[in-house]
Amino acid sequence: MSIFRVSREKQRELKVLFSGRCEWCDREYPPPDLVLHLMVPETAKARAAPPSPDPQKRFLLLCQGCHQDLHQVPLPLHLQKDLVRARPRPLRKSVREIFGYTPEPYQPPGDFDLAEIYEDCFSLRSLDLFRAGG
Ligand SMILES: [Zn+2]
Numbered sequence: 001m002s003i004f005r006v007s008r009e010k011q012r013e014l015k016v017l018f019s020g021r022c023e024w025c026d027r028e029y030p031p032p033d034l035v036l037h038l039m040v041p042e043t044a045k046a047r048a049a050p051p052s053p054d055p056q057k058r059f060l061l062l063c064q065g066c067h068q069d070l071h072q073v074p075l076p077l078h079l080q081k082d083l084v085r086a087r088p089r090p091l092r093k094s095v096r097e098i099f100g101y102t103p104e105p106y107q108p109p110g111d112f113d114l115a116e117i118y119e120d121c122f123s124l125r126s127l128d129l130f131r132a133g134g
């Protein structure tokens with residue numbers, strides 16, 4: 001699998017873009033206290049598949065504490081993806097701009113997309129429950 005690299009320069013831009021906010025606890029931190037967590041598929045099969053071309057879907061910006069927790073628990077990947085989905089549209093767009101990525105204008109419908117739409121509708125609620133349960 002290809003390794004997703006983010007230069008220091010881009011990391012700095014991302015931290016500014018996210019206003020120094022951790023995507024999990026939603027608190028503000030100085031840039032050195034924030035880390036870019038790269039999302040890695042959980043199964044060997046998923047890891048063998050080509051990763052999403054959208055760089056926006058491949059990382060989370062977290063504070064040191066949340067990042068450590070995420071690896072220790074560990075937080076299931078579908079919940080990590082929920083955090084990505086919860087990003088406001090303009091933010092997603094700006095992230096893609098930082099990486100110079102332009103999404104394909106036409107996405108053919110398929111099973112995968114349907115599954116994703118389904119998750120969009122239903123799993124944000126489970127994320128809230130997860131968070132509330134602490
Ligand atoms: Zn945090």
Ligand SMILES: [Zn+2]
Pocket residue numbers: 036037038067071
């Ligand atoms: Zn990490």
